[in-house]
Amino acid sequence: MDFGWTEEQRLWRRAVRDFAQNEIAPRVREIDEEEFIPREIVAGMADVGLLAPTVGEEYGGAGADWMMATIAAEELGRADISLAVPVLYLVEAAWGFIFYRYGSSGLKQEYLPRVTRGEAFLGIATTEPGGGSDILGACRTRGQRDGDRWVFNGEKVYISGVRESLDWGGIHLMLARTDPDEDAGHRAFTFFALPLKGTGGVIPTYFDDMGRMGISTGGFALDEVRLPLEHQVGELNKGFYHAMEGFSAARTLIGATCVGASEAALAMGMDQIKLREAFGRPIASFEGVQFPLANLYTDLEGVRLSTYKAAWLMDQMYRHGAATHHDIALAAAMAKLKAPRLGFSIMNEVADWHGAMAYTKECPIEMGIRGIRSYSIGAEGTPNVMRMIIARELLGKDFLPTLYTNKS
Amino acid sequence: MHIVVCTKYTPDSEAKMSVDEEGNISWGDSPLIINPWDEYSVEEALLLRDQHGGTVTVLSVGPEAALEALKHAVAMGADEAVRVWDEACAGSDTLATSYVLAKAVEKMGDVDLVLCGKSTIDAQTWQTGVALATRLGWPSLMYTINLVELRSEERSITVERLLEEGRQVVEAPLPAVLGTTKGINEPRYTSFIGIRKAAQMEYPLWTLEDIGAEREKVGPQGSGVRWPEVFEPPAREGEAEIIEAETIEEKARILTEMLLAEKVI
Ligand SMILES: Cc1cc2nc3c(=O)[nH]c(=O)nc-3n(C[C@H](O)[C@H](O)[C@H](O)COP(=O)(O)OP(=O)(O)OC[C@H]3O[C@@H](n4cnc5c(N)ncnc54)[C@H](O)[C@@H]3O)c2cc1C
Numbered sequence: 235m236d237f238g239w240t241e242e243q244r245l246w247r248r249a250v251r252d253f254a255q256n257e258i259a260p261r262v263r264e265i266d267e268e269e270f271i272p273r274e275i276v277a278g279m280a281d282v283g284l285l286a287p288t289v290g291e292e293y294g295g296a297g298a299d300w301m302m303a304t305i306a307a308e309e310l311g312r313a314d315i316s317l318a319v320p321v322l323y324l325v326e327a328a329w330g331f332i333f334y335r336y337g338s339s340g341l342k343q344e345y346l347p348r349v350t351r352g353e354a355f356l357g358i359a360t361t362e363p364g365g366g367s368d369i370l371g372a373c374r375t376r377g378q379r380d381g382d383r384w385v386f387n388g389e390k391v392y393i394s395g396v397r398e399s400l401d402w403g404g405i406h407l408m409l410a411r412t413d414p415d416e417d418a419g420h421r422a423f424t425f426f427a428l429p430l431k432g433t434g435g436v437i438p439t440y441f442d443d444m445g446r447m448g449i450s451t452g453g454f455a456l457d458e459v460r461l462p463l464e465h466q467v468g469e470l471n472k473g474f475y476h477a478m479e480g481f482s483a484a485r486t487l488i489g490a491t492c493v494g495a496s497e498a499a500l501a502m503g504m505d506q507i508k509l510r511e512a513f514g515r516p517i518a519s520f521e522g523v524q525f526p527l528a529n530l531y532t533d534l535e536g537v538r539l540s541t542y543k544a545a546w547l548m549d550q551m552y553r554h555g556a557a558t559h560h561d562i563a564l565a566a567a568m569a570k571l572k573a574p575r576l577g578f579s580i581m582n583e584v585a586d587w588h589g590a591m592a593y594t595k596e597c598p599i600e601m602g603i604r605g606i607r608s609y610s611i612g613a614e615g616t617p618n619v620m621r622m623i624i625a626r627e628l629l630g631k632d633f634l635p636t637l638y639t640n641k642s
Numbered sequence: 643m644h645i646v647v648c649t650k651y652t653p654d655s656e657a658k659m660s661v662d663e664e665g666n667i668s669w670g671d672s673p674l675i676i677n678p679w680d681e682y683s684v685e686e687a688l689l690l691r692d693q694h695g696g697t698v699t700v701l702s703v704g705p706e707a708a709l710e711a712l713k714h715a716v717a718m719g720a721d722e723a724v725r726v727w728d729e730a731c732a733g734s735d736t737l738a739t740s741y742v743l744a745k746a747v748e749k750m751g752d753v754d755l756v757l758c759g760k761s762t763i764d765a766q767t768w769q770t771g772v773a774l775a776t777r778l779g780w781p782s783l784m785y786t787i788n789l790v791e792l793r794s795e796e797r798s799i800t801v802e803r804l805l806e807e808g809r810q811v812v813e814a815p816l817p818a819v820l821g822t823t824k825g826i827n828e829p830r831y832t833s834f835i836g837i838r839k840a841a842q843m844e845y846p847l848w849t850l851e852d853i854g855a856e857r858e859k860v861g862p863q864g865s866g867v868r869w870p871e872v873f874e875p876p877a878r879e880g881e882a883e884i885i886e887a888e889t890i891e892e893k894a895r896i897l898t899e900m901l902l903a904e905k906v907i
Contacts, residue, residue: 242841245717248673249832283834296834 247305253282254313265448266316266601275319280352284323286330293334293342294350299553300486303327304545307487311494315602318448320491325394328484329358329407333427336468336476341427345405355404357395360477366392366612367619370420370474375456377410377424384426386410386459396438396452399430406430409473420474425467435459445604479559482566484614486548489541489569492577492606496534499602503584523587530580537576541569564627571620574609581606643696643794645687646750647720647757648743649680650702651711652764665872674707676714679759681829682822684715686789687757689827694794697721699750703731703742709845716840717832723843728850730861738864740773745853747778756819760785775819783814784821
């Protein structure tokens with residue numbers, strides 16, 4: 235057991251913090267109001283190596299391991315509690331890795347260098363109007379072979395980065411049913427790299443979000459969309475496995491980002507309670523204020539460690555073959571279950587400490603509350619879905635609720 | 643082109659200095675960073691290298707903590723890093739430090755240009771660069787705000803210096819010592835790939851013997867400066883006055899009169 239950091243990790247955290255605190259933190263309100271991340275921030279992230287760093291160097295990435303990716307997620311969360319910049323970062327780091335692992339080499343050559351330079355966006359599209367939790371049951375998007383093309387019809391909703399992809403170019407990894415046989419179970423779905431920009435038959439929509447305003451949420455309908463065969467990502471009818479692998483990665487980074495944002499909120503809160511006085515003393519000296527701080531800090535430290543452990547397990551698996559997808563799914567689900575909810579509680583408490591000011595836009599905490607709610611509601615999986623995964627790992631898949639639904 | 647950048651580690655710019663009864667200076671538990679003014683030198687060296695080819699070596703005289711500065715420079719993109727140290731160097735002033743730096747530069751042999759920051763944020767003497775140039779017998783181009791042109795074939799350089807009264811364009815033969823100043827460029831952040839290199843690289847340590855330096859010329863005995871007493875400056879006293887007036891113009895007028903009366907302007 236070693237709770238220390240390697241030299242590389244220590245220098246990386248400092249580098250990301252330095253960049254993020256100088257270039258991102260002062261502009262969070264502007265990002266939230268203008269509803270986009272300024273191009274110079276994205277370009278700066280590219281220079282530091284913050285865009286899809288998990289992709290190999292041959293495609294402009296850094297071949298970063300998951301601990302390094304996690305450190306960056308935490309520091310970006312600390313700098314931008316609205317979570318817009320962290321979302322851009324973590325979606326690309328997690329799903330870019332899946333594309334790097336399973337995409338065709340021609341397409342990787344076309345997109346990944348642009349993604350790592352900040353000139354293209356890379357996202358994920360699984361959710362449909364019928365639902366996100368029941369990822370397969372709700373998947374009505376069909377992919378059919380027609381000679382040397384795949385043809386798609388369907389619709390995806392609540393997809394991060396639709397506007398970015400249309401503006402900059404890029405791809406979304408899209409899950410589609412490729413085997414019409416209802417008995418094929420979860421072996422009926424395949425991933426495809428879908429460029430939203432310039433592809434005929436893609437009809438985009440947008441949602442007016444509650445928070446993390448700097449990155450768009452949208453959707454798209456697919457009307458006879460035709461893509462060359464090389465757009466298939468990974469094996470035919472194995473999309474579910476690739477999706478689970480990507481979700482584990484994304485959830486670990488979400489844990490770290492929420493931890494970073496929570497740490498920033500607590501730091502802000504501590505400054506406030508030390509300065510603010512009531513009844514002739516700093517409010518930090520009241521038990522009613524300092525005990526919640528102690529509790530929240532303790533909970534946060536626990537979540538922080540479990541997030542690091544998830545990252546560590548991922549490195550154990552990918553680098554040393556010493557952990558399984560099950561270990562990772564469990565660890566990542568625990569981090570994703572706890573971190574956003576805890577972050578939400580922390581931000582609410584910190585808002586209380588600020589009194590009325592917290593309810594104004596003079597105080598950044600409201601951006602944090604609006605932002606972190608996206609992850610506690612369920613971007614990349616709802617809390618109940620995390621509980622289902624944890625229970626599946628504990629009880630075995632014989633007790634999966636979906637087994638019973640499908641039987642009846 | 644072989645460009646050497648002299649750099650030093652300093653406490654973080656937000657660190658609070660304190661002095662104890664015995665006159666020992668402490669910067670608390672502040673993290674150590676590269677002297678912020680040196681980042682401009684590293685950046686300028688990297689730009690020159692990218693333009694003219696060659697190598698950038700960062701050089702620091704200091705104990706192990708000096709590695710912080712070297713690692714930062716390597717993480718920005720420097721190719722090589724050298725640390726020079728011997729316990730005898732502790733307590734060196736700029737006279738002694740410039741001697742060690744000059745000896746190290748001479749040992750490297752093939753140096754075309756040495757870059758220094760304008761000062762360090764802790765000691766603030768503004769002397770090391772000039773002293774180094776004098777020791778080497780090379781032209782000293784301090785306060786350079788703009789590197790106009792470097793002609794590697796002709797071995798000469800043209801720079802624009804920032805002076806109190808304005809700017810001055812000067813030309814000098816190479817090798818030379820150039821002091822950068824804020825505004826000459828926008829230093830880059832360190833990058834993932836750079837950090838990987840910085841974390842894995844070996845940092846050679848040169849001793850006084852390695853560079854052929856004489857012991858009596860370093861440390862306190864090699865220094866011209868003595869520190870008979872070190873104490874915290876007395877807390878500043880002053881009065882604040884808030885100017886009350888109806889309009890902003892009126893306030894400005896009152897302020898101007900007061901400043902004129904005090905002979906500030
Ligand atoms: C800001 C934001 C960004 C998003 N970005 C993306 C994206 O980029 N790509 C993408 O594909 N999707 C994205 N999503 C969608 C997200 O993945 C889904 O919202 C999520 O999976 C939940 O799906 P749903 O919204 O349809 O809710 P539902 O699946 O309808 O769930 C509603 C409620 O029912 C509960 N529930 C469902 N099943 C069970 C069960 N078996 N037991 C107990 N409770 C259950 C859920 O926990 C939840 O509370 C995003 C969502 C948000 C909010």
